[in-house]
Amino acid sequence: MLLISAFLINLIIVPFHQFSLVIPLDKKHTNYLIWQINFFTSRDVRFHETIFPYASIQPITPPDTGPPNSTPETGPIPIMAHDIPWPNPTPSPSNAPPLPNPQPASPLPETSHPSSPRHESPSPSSLTQPSPSAPPFETTSIPTPQATPTPAPIPLCRSHRQTVPPIRLKDFVCNNIYTDQSTSLSLGPTKGTRHPLSNHLSYHRYMPHYRSFVAQIGSITEPKSYSEAVIHPEWQKAMASELQALQANSTWTLTTLPTGKIPIGCRWVYKVKLRSDGSIERHKARLVAKGFTQLEGIDYQDTFSPTAKIISVRCLLALAAARGWSLHQMDVNNAFLHGDLAEEIYMSPPPGLQR
Amino acid sequence: MFCWLCSISSRLLLVHQNTRQALYCTFDIMDDILITGNDHDSIVDTKKFLHSQFNLKDLGNLKYFLGIEVSASKKGIFICQRKYALEIIEDVGLLGAAPINTPMERGLKLSNQGVVLKEPSRYRRLVGRLIYLTVSRPDITYAVHVLSRFMHEPRKPHMEAALRVVRYLKGAPGQGLFFSSNNDFRLRAYCDSDWAGCPLTRRSTTGYCVFLGPSLISWRSKRQKTVSLSSVEAEYRAMTGACCELTWLRQLLRDLGLIHHEAALLFCDNKAALHIAANPVSHERTRHIEMDCHFIRDKIQDGSVITITRYVNSTHQLADILTKSLGKESFVPMIRKLGVQDIHSTT
Numbered sequence: 242m243l244l245i246s247a248f249l250i251n252l253i254i255v256p257f258h259q260f261s262l263v264i265p266l267d268k269k270h271t272n273y274l275i276w277q278i279n280f281f282t283s284r285d286v287r288f289h290e291t292i293f294p295y296a297s298i299q300p301i302t303p304p305d306t307g308p309p310n311s312t313p314e315t316g317p318i319p320i321m322a323h324d325i326p327w328p329n330p331t332p333s334p335s336n337a338p339p340l341p342n343p344q345p346a347s348p349l350p351e352t353s354h355p356s357s358p359r360h361e362s363p364s365p366s367s368l369t370q371p372s373p374s375a376p377p378f379e380t381t382s383i384p385t386p387q388a389t390p391t392p393a394p395i396p397l398c399r400s401h402r403q404t405v406p407p408i409r410l411k412d413f414v415c416n417n418i419y420t421d422q423s424t425s426l427s428l429g430p431t432k433g434t435r436h437p438l439s440n441h442l443s444y445h446r447y448m449p450h451y452r453s454f455v456a457q458i459g460s461i462t463e464p465k466s467y468s469e470a471v472i473h474p475e476w477q478k479a480m481a482s483e484l485q486a487l488q489a490n491s492t493w494t495l496t497t498l499p500t501g502k503i504p505i506g507c508r509w510v511y512k513v514k515l516r517s518d519g520s521i522e523r524h525k526a527r528l529v530a531k532g533f534t535q536l537e538g539i540d541y542q543d544t545f546s547p548t549a550k551i552i553s554v555r556c557l558l559a560l561a562a563a564r565g566w567s568l569h570q571m572d573v574n575n576a577f578l579h580g581d582l583a584e585e586i587y588m589s590p591p592p593g594l595q596r
Numbered sequence: 597m598f599c600w601l602c603s604i605s606s607r608l609l610l611v612h613q614n615t616r617q618a619l620y621c622t623f624d625i626m627d628d629i630l631i632t633g634n635d636h637d638s639i640v641d642t643k644k645f646l647h648s649q650f651n652l653k654d655l656g657n658l659k660y661f662l663g664i665e666v667s668a669s670k671k672g673i674f675i676c677q678r679k680y681a682l683e684i685i686e687d688v689g690l691l692g693a694a695p696i697n698t699p700m701e702r703g704l705k706l707s708n709q710g711v712v713l714k715e716p717s718r719y720r721r722l723v724g725r726l727i728y729l730t731v732s733r734p735d736i737t738y739a740v741h742v743l744s745r746f747m748h749e750p751r752k753p754h755m756e757a758a759l760r761v762v763r764y765l766k767g768a769p770g771q772g773l774f775f776s777s778n779n780d781f782r783l784r785a786y787c788d789s790d791w792a793g794c795p796l797t798r799r800s801t802t803g804y805c806v807f808l809g810p811s812l813i814s815w816r817s818k819r820q821k822t823v824s825l826s827s828v829e830a831e832y833r834a835m836t837g838a839c840c841e842l843t844w845l846r847q848l849l850r851d852l853g854l855i856h857h858e859a860a861l862l863f864c865d866n867k868a869a870l871h872i873a874a875n876p877v878s879h880e881r882t883r884h885i886e887m888d889c890h891f892i893r894d895k896i897q898d899g900s901v902i903t904i905t906r907y908v909n910s911t912h913q914l915a916d917i918l919t920k921s922l923g924k925e926s927f928v929p930m931i932r933k934l935g936v937q938d939i940h941s942t943t
Contacts (some may be wrong), residue, residue: 309709344808402749434692441695441790442678442770443942453665454659458679477720517656552814554630555675558666559811560932561632562673568658568666571629575653 450518456517463511467592470511470526479526480509480593487528493588504587506550514572524571528591541584630658644789652706664732665772667939672811675732676772688762694761695767697928700740700921705795706742710751714921719750722758729765730757732772733770734805734815735931736761737917739924741801741817745794770940773812780809783845783860786908787838791827799823803918804838805934806845812935815894817918831866834915835873835905836888838862839895863908870905 444452464470469479487493498504507530514522537539561568629652633639648650659664663680666673684690713719726740739761748756787804794801799822805815816837824830842860849856864870873892896905916922917930 387805401704434693436694436766437765438691438769440942441767442940444940446939447667451659455665455678458660458665459682514653514655515660517659522653525833544653546860552845554662555775555813556808556845557630557632557852558673558675558829559775559808559813560849560854562668562777562811563779563781563809564634565637565777566632566634567636568668568673569643570632570655571643571646572653572655573629574653 295431322501332547454515454517454519457515461513461515461521463513464510467509470509471593474512475524477512479524483526483528484591484594495590498587502585502587504535504589505534507588507591509593517570528586535586564578604662616929625852628661630661642688662731663728671691672775672776672778673708674937676770677729678770678772678940679768680725684722684729684892685762685766685769688722688759689723690759690762690766693763693766696763697767698922699761699764700734700742700757701760702921702923704757704921705831706746706754706757707795708746708749708751710753713755717751719755719758719914722745722762723747726758726761731866732937733854734773734812734934735771735917735936736764737815738803738817738921739764739920742921745796745819763882768938768941771936773939774935774937775811776809777934778810781854781856782809782858783807783842783849784863785842785860786840786863786913786915787831787832787834788865788913788919789824789827789830791824791830793919794819797823800833801919802830802837803915804834804841804929805915806838806841806851807935808845810935814845815915815918815934818843827943828866828868828872831864831869832872832888832892835862835864835869837889839892845894862905863913864905865905865908865910865913870907874907883903905907 255354276459379462447455464476465475470480507528510529512525512527514525532541558568560566604894614913629646631639631642643654647654651853657668660666664675664677665679666675668674699850723740723743727744730737730740739757743754743758743761766856783805784807789800789803790801792798792800797819799821801817802820803815804923806813818837820830820833839862842862843938872889873896910916913929914933917927917934922930
């Protein structure tokens with residue numbers, strides 16, 4: 242306890258008006274003791290207006306290095322440095338009680354029972370819903386300096402470690418909103434989100450394993466163009482293998498374009514294939530010709546596209562649901578249309594092809 | 597060892613059947629394969645066989661397929677396009693926008709008035725993506741159908757209407773369709789029409805939806821090809837559309853091993869149209885829709901496809917949502933009746 246109090250005295254320089262301490266009581270971190278301590282800034286502070294502070298300080302350590310009671314080693318400054326921009330959009334609703342106030346652990350994101358819906362549902366709302374104290378500072382559109390004297394809602398200094406695992410599932414959806422709010426917290430009246438997505442989207446009805454799968458889908462971004470993909474080695478590999486397969490299949494022969502012929506373009510389509518446990522099965526790149534530039538009667542006579550009608554897929558799913566059948570999925574590595582082209586088609590060489 | 601039958605109603609559906617087991621399999625978009633069946637061992641055998649013959653990878657249980665998220669429980673299967681919807685909202689930049697209750701303002705009629713958009717491709721891309729979203733969302737089908745009428749020359753009011761659909765999506769991005777595990781296989785269809793609904797061409801709109809037991813499997817909203825002189829005529833054309841769909845679905849379900857002995861029900865809210873369908877008397881005013889007349893009468897009288905038409909009160913007409921833009925009081929109960937659910941809702 243002595244150690245902690247010494248650390249707190251150090252912190253007085255930091256313009257915190259309230260500070261709360263979260264101490265895990267047991268090893269499983271299911272019970273917490275929360276202390277809230279109010280500070281009053283002293284008048285005897287000398288400002289060095291010509292000296293840039295913290296210039297000689299080392300880069301900040303990542304926020305989730307350890308529990309808060311291990312932070313004395315890093316000193317007071319890093320706390321301030323990463324607590325203000327820390328994306329903690331909960332403006333503490335409990336600013337009023339001035340005394341150390343052991344609260345129930347409800348404002349903390351729950352880690353121990355990820356499957357329990359009772360704990361899951363309040364956490365998204367408490368994270369992003371602007372609390373009753375927030376709206377005035379969101380709605381005022383003019384950035385007036387009046388925000389500085391009033392005690393702005395200061396983010397609760399809570400343990401960084403706990404916020405990570407359950408929130409991550411929601412984070413991927415609301416990334417923009419979270420960053421917006423964190424800047425609005427530190428900068429005063431700016432655009433915050435009055436309608437965060439987490440009001441409309443929650444995953445508490447899913448089983449944990451399915452929830453992680455959904456999170457996995459959400460975290461994957463597939464590149465939309467060649468230039469986006471080419472910087473990643475895994476996509477380079479995928480494209481190389483597709484080109485190799487196309488050449489092995491002798492799909493095309495390289496030639497010069499005769500005069501009077503218009504080549505059709507081509508592009509890469511990128512897909513990430515997932516196993517049912519959510520792990521990445523492989524990166525898949527497919528080369529498709531831009532067939533829509535062809536002209537009927539010149540480049541082609543008739544069209545045939547072997548795609549299933551979505552109604553028949555729904556029909557199959559409805560039937561599988563009613564009969565209780567299990568559904569399985571398989572994926573073809575290199576799909577080729579094993580047909581012969583009667584027409585002469587010229588396609589411009591795909592980006593990434595080595596001559 | 598493996599004897600597959602190619603379904604007539606869907607070429608990419610291969611069915612394997614013998615006395616003990618029935619196995620079903622769909623081939624999709626060239627490289628995705630769905631396998632289902634009542635016999636687990638046969639599924640494993642099929643997978644092994646396919647793996648040995650082609651360069652195939654087993655991805656395990658179906659969860660993510662053509663951008664559709666599939667989740668199954670004992671109560672049934674739920675499909676949604678949550679990720680796809682979120683991508684649309686993000687692309688448009690409305691992630692922080694206020695959500696709205698209905699995809700389209702009640703009674704809104706879009707016309708070719710207003711400023712022509714400078715960048716029509718943005719509108720086209722958005723509507724094109726919304727069209728794919730209708731795979732699991734019958735609730736926006738009508739709105740998207742109306743928007744896609746203006747692809748050739750989008751104007752400002754059209755773009756505003758499209759953005760309203762996106763704001764509606766924001767309210768429930770994880771909404772999707774639920775297929776119940778209820779063991780009921782009756783086919784029901786509801787059809788409706790909006791007479792002279794398109795203000796530009798005065799053509800009518802057909803809307804129908806087909807249920808297999810409690811699950812919605814097929815729906816459509818489409819502007820009719822010709823102008824109808826009366827609402828009965830428009831309704832009649834809608835009945836024809838629904839009837840064709842029922843015929844095809846019965847065929848497809850028979851290929852999947854589900855044979856319907858009882859009649860499929862077709863619900864309609866226009867009594868005059870029902871009378872024409874039931875009466876074999878030719879009438880002067882129906883002469884120009886004779887083909888449709890004969891088609892439906894044949895289906896009713898001939899026992900093979902059997903479509904019994906029933907009258908349904910307009911308030912219980914589920915196809916209403918596919919022919920007009922409703923207000924929120926009727927919209928929300930209606931989509932719940934269609935089987936649209938939101939397992940992602942926070943409450």
